[in-house]
Amino acid sequence: MTDRVLRTGVLGCAAIARRTTLPALAADPSVRLVAVASRSRAKAEDVARAFGCEAVTGYAELLARDDIDAVYVPLPPALHTEWVGRALAAGKHVLAEKPLTTNLADAAELVAAARTAGLLLMENFAFLHHGQHDAVRALVDEGAIGEVRHLTAEFGFPPLPSGDIRYDPALGGGALLDAGVYTLRAASLYLGPETGVHGAVLRTDPGTGVDTAGAALVADPAGRTGQLSFGFDRAYRCAVTLWGSEGTLTLDRAFTAPPTLRPVLRLTRQDLTEERTLPAGHQFGSLISHFARTALDGGDLKTPGEDLLRQATLVDAVRQAAGG
Missing domain, CATH: 3.40.50.720 (NAD(P)-binding Rossmann-like Domain)
Known part of the structure; x- marks a missing residue:
């Protein structure tokens, strides 16, 4: 060091x-x-x-x-x-x-x-640097929910003040670039680097010209799917669920866990529902x-660049699937 x-x-x-x-x-x-x-x-x-x-x-x-x-x-x-x-x-x-x-x-x-x-x-x-995601991956690797079949990632919050830059298209506003990118990054994290977009919807506010909400269907080459939802027109939600052949794993503060929070990881199987309180972590x-x-x-300077290109590819693909 x-x-x-x-x-x-x-x-x-x-x-x-x-x-x-x-x-x-x-x-x-x-x-x-x-x-x-x-x-x-x-x-x-x-x-x-x-x-x-x-x-x-x-x-x-x-x-x-x-x-x-x-x-x-x-x-x-x-x-x-x-x-x-x-x-x-x-x-x-x-x-x-x-x-x-x-x-x-x-x-x-x-x-x-x-x-x-x-x-x-x-x-x-x-959020990629918070230990709660290490805990999820460890349980998946152990076979706790069998084989992963589907991902649900959701990030949304109530409307912002009218002058917020996220309502300004000239500054790169919109829900996709603000909240949606988190859900896309989670899809790459859990479904792998070959995850692609297979459908999307963006709802545009006619007054500002920016998208205020959206959803996307993603999948990897093996057919594992993901449903992503995001927006700043709704009650707060910040969750990721992995649905496997034998159970599910859920994080309810997947993207925004503050340093003092001890996240709760919920594991559900046919004969078991277990909540594990994880250590707090300072993700920033x-x-x-x-x-x-x-x-x-x-x-390693190569991997961050690859991650950036993969993420930008997914963002463009959501726009294209939603009609440009």
Whole structure:
């Protein structure tokens, strides 16, 4: 393990950054949070005070610094292609808020740039780093529910304030890019990398022009299926269920487990219903640790790029199946 630290900057002061990823960056001993940039000097200074780093006015100013090795990019999705690209061109490793881009073509361009430069490019799907998913995979491997036949993944929440960027199509708004991407990533996690989209529906709000809800049918080459549902027009739900030949496994906080929560894993078989309370886990802390360790130690740079391309392929496929 290296004794060096990853000198990190942040492009933007989004609420998700302040609430989740910035605290994890500030707390990780393998990271030194150097600076945060905003177009607004006052906003940058406010965030910098909260996290003990320097305020920078303008994203380009931060990228020009030679005391920063990596950046976290929590900008709206439609701005990622430009600023992730500029960060890679400046020689910085990048952790981008999900989704990396709004389409496959832009994602492929960024992945190619990262590969050419020998830099780490990762998407911020923190739930993948929570131990509850390790527990599910371990039980599947043990045969606890027999052979997996079907996945159900659901992520939805009530309507957002009217001025929220997720209602702005020019910024990459919409439920697919906000909530739906989690369900697609879960499908790849549990059904495998060859999972494809076989049907989809997106419901568009005529007032804003963005999709506020949707669903997709996915399957792997062996015929294992998945039903994905998402939206920001409904009661909160954040669940994954694996349905096997001999039982089911369910997580009720599959994507958003806070650090203090001890998740409950429910195992149901014909003659058994069992609830297992799992250890709490800091999924953002674990993701930041993994990102920093990979960047510092020259770890696997190939797999994150493959994951990004697979995810962007699925997003484009949902749009196409839903009629474009």
